[in-house]
Amino acid sequence: MGDKRIRITTVSQKYIMALAGIFLMLFLVVHLSINLLMVVGDDGKLFGQAVQFMLTNPLIKITEYVLFGGFIVHILLGVILWAVNNRARPVKYSKSLKTENSMFSKYMIHTGVIILIFLFIHFFHFFFVKAGIVPIPEVAEGDKHDFFSMAVVTFQNPLYSFIYLVSFVFLGFHLKHAFQSAFQSLGLNHNKYTPAIKFIGTLYAIVISVGFAIIPIYFYFFY
Amino acid sequence: MKVTLKIWRQKNAKAKGRFVKYKLENVSPEMSFLEMLDYLNEQLIKSGEDPVVFDHDCREGICGACGLYINGRPHGPEKRTTTCELHMRSFKDGGTIVIEPWRSKAFPVIKDLMVDRTALDEIIRSGGYISVNTGSAPEANSIPVGKHLSDKAFDAAECIGCGACVAACKNSSAMLFVAAKVSQMAFLPHGKPEAADRVQSMVKKADVLGFGGCSNTYSCEHDCPKGIPVEFIAKMNREFFKAKVCKQKVE
Ligand code: HEM
Ligand code: SF4
Numbered sequence: 001m002g003d004k005r006i007r008i009t010t011v012s013q014k015y016i017m018a019l020a021g022i023f024l025m026l027f028l029v030v031h032l033s034i035n036l037l038m039v040v041g042d043d044g045k046l047f048g049q050a051v052q053f054m055l056t057n058p059l060i061k062i063t064e065y066v067l068f069g070g071f072i073v074h075i076l077l078g079v080i081l082w083a084v085n086n087r088a089r090p091v092k093y094s095k096s097l098k099t100e101n102s103m104f105s106k107y108m109i110h111t112g113v114i115i116l117i118f119l120f121i122h123f124f125h126f127f128f129v130k131a132g133i134v135p136i137p138e139v140a141e142g143d144k145h146d147f148f149s150m151a152v153v154t155f156q157n158p159l160y161s162f163i164y165l166v167s168f169v170f171l172g173f174h175l176k177h178a179f180q181s182a183f184q185s186l187g188l189n190h191n192k193y194t195p196a197i198k199f200i201g202t203l204y205a206i207v208i209s210v211g212f213a214i215i216p217i218y219f220y221f222f223y
Numbered sequence: 224m225k226v227t228l229k230i231w232r233q234k235n236a237k238a239k240g241r242f243v244k245y246k247l248e249n250v251s252p253e254m255s256f257l258e259m260l261d262y263l264n265e266q267l268i269k270s271g272e273d274p275v276v277f278d279h280d281c282r283e284g285i286c287g288a289c290g291l292y293i294n295g296r297p298h299g300p301e302k303r304t305t306t307c308e309l310h311m312r313s314f315k316d317g318g319t320i321v322i323e324p325w326r327s328k329a330f331p332v333i334k335d336l337m338v339d340r341t342a343l344d345e346i347i348r349s350g351g352y353i354s355v356n357t358g359s360a361p362e363a364n365s366i367p368v369g370k371h372l373s374d375k376a377f378d379a380a381e382c383i384g385c386g387a388c389v390a391a392c393k394n395s396s397a398m399l400f401v402a403a404k405v406s407q408m409a410f411l412p413h414g415k416p417e418a419a420d421r422v423q424s425m426v427k428k429a430d431v432l433g434f435g436g437c438s439n440t441y442s443c444e445h446d447c448p449k450g451i452p453v454e455f456i457a458k459m460n461r462e463f464f465k466a467k468v469c470k471q472k473v474e
């Protein structure tokens with residue numbers, strides 16, 4: 001019954017995307033939890049300990065590679081699906097679709113690309129320093145793991161604080177649709193628990209974007 | 224009622240189409256949408272013009288042949304209503320109604336508002352059936368089916384294959400249609416033996432025919448005249464996963 005032309009069906013692609021996406025969403029929780037230690041008001045002491053743990057734990061090291069894989073797979077499939085889906089309607093409607101739908105789902109590629117651009121900027125501030133690609137900023141005094149000091153200089157720059165804040169808004173939009181969408185793609189939709197999933201997803205999107213936004217706001221206004 | 228119609232006219236699949244404006248007077252609010260188009264066509268024929276071609280058959284919401292994209296919505300503004308069951312009372316007197324064909328790579332325009340939906344038949348042909356000789360009906364209690372499952376199967380079986388889900392989807396995805404057909408059989412004992420092959424072939428076929436994938440936008444559910452829920456797409460995804468993981472390759 002098979003047709004050999006398409007090897008990975010769109011359903012499989014979405015399945016993999018959803019799995020990668022869920023992994024990324026878990027990562028965001030860990031990342032946010034650690035980052036919030038920066039704003040407890042001890043000049044980054046507790047945060048420094050958490051960073052030390054992350055840098056030395058071998059399990060975390062392995063997870064870091066999985067994380068990169070997850071990002072790459074998620075992004076590649078996102079772009080491929082977008083291209084395939086775009087080609088499915090060569091002649092557009094003159095009157096745009098009035099149908100109700102989940103609003104953010106239409107802009108996943110757009111919010112995704114914004115997240116991607118943000119990631120590059122973010123990497124220049126932190127990850128590339130650690131990786132030795134970008135020189136260590138002066139405040140860090142030669143310690144490429146002094147992320148606290150790096151955060152201080154980064155976020156006292158109004159432009160960067162603004163870019164971060166805007167990116168978190170778009171991240172929130174991405175997550176608002178993404179959370180419940182991942183469950184649907186994995187085949188988990190049931191009138192018993194789907195309303196709860198949708199509610200938790202909205203909550204998750206708000207907590208993550210507001211949570212991350214606290215950090216630049218803290219350093220810009222209150223540090 | 225008086226209405227201004229902006230209708231997509233296209234000679235054939237190859238020709239370039241364009242909108243043509245028609246002013247129609249003395250339209251009764253009790254007319255069905257298709258009767259209004261019949262009325263327009265009568266006048267076009269009288270004045271020696273080419274009548275507007277559109278698809279229809281039963282005109283009672285059960286065959287799935289009708290289907291027009293009306294003012295930005297497949298099957299028009301009313302929920303759970305096929306184009307043939309839509310009435311002119313749903314429109315404003317003196318308003319403009321824009322009518323377009325379903326637009327999708329997999330649904331080429333045949334003429335004007337009529338599109339070729341053979342692609343949906345091809346999806347069915349790729350596995351949307353049960354290959355047993357039916358013979359005479361078996362004794363009623365020999366295959367017990369739970370009430371809950373038979374209800375679900377019936378809900379899925381309500382799909383009339385109109386293609387509004389494709390028309391409503393930003394990706395022109397046929398997944399709601401495929402999901403309805405896959406689920407309908409997967410719920411029942413008769414459909415189980417071929418379930419794994421069926422879901423894989425039908426999903427693949429939809430991709431090959433040029434329909435898009437599902438982005439969980441859920442427009443399909445809102446514009447499906449039979450109210451097929453996206454819950455069935457999740458069911459299809461589940462069936463697909465089960466098939467991929469559990470099924471041995473026989474070749
Ligand atoms: C931390 C960052 C990210 C997280 C947590 C995340 C999470 C998710 C999740 C869970 C989904 C739902 C998958 C599904 O419906 O099965 C999704 C969809 C999507 N993501 Fe992301 N994502 C992230 C970054 C990105 C980036 C950088 C891109 C860049 C292109 C991207 C592009 C997309 C697209 C296009 C979709 C929709 C695919 C479709 O339904 O057709 N995402 N994302
Ligand atoms: S699922 Fe609904 S919209 Fe799609 S073909 Fe069936 S009846 Fe039409």
Ligand code: FES
Pocket residue numbers: 278279280281282283284285286287288289290305306307308383
């Ligand atoms: S003409 Fe049969 S459903 Fe509309």
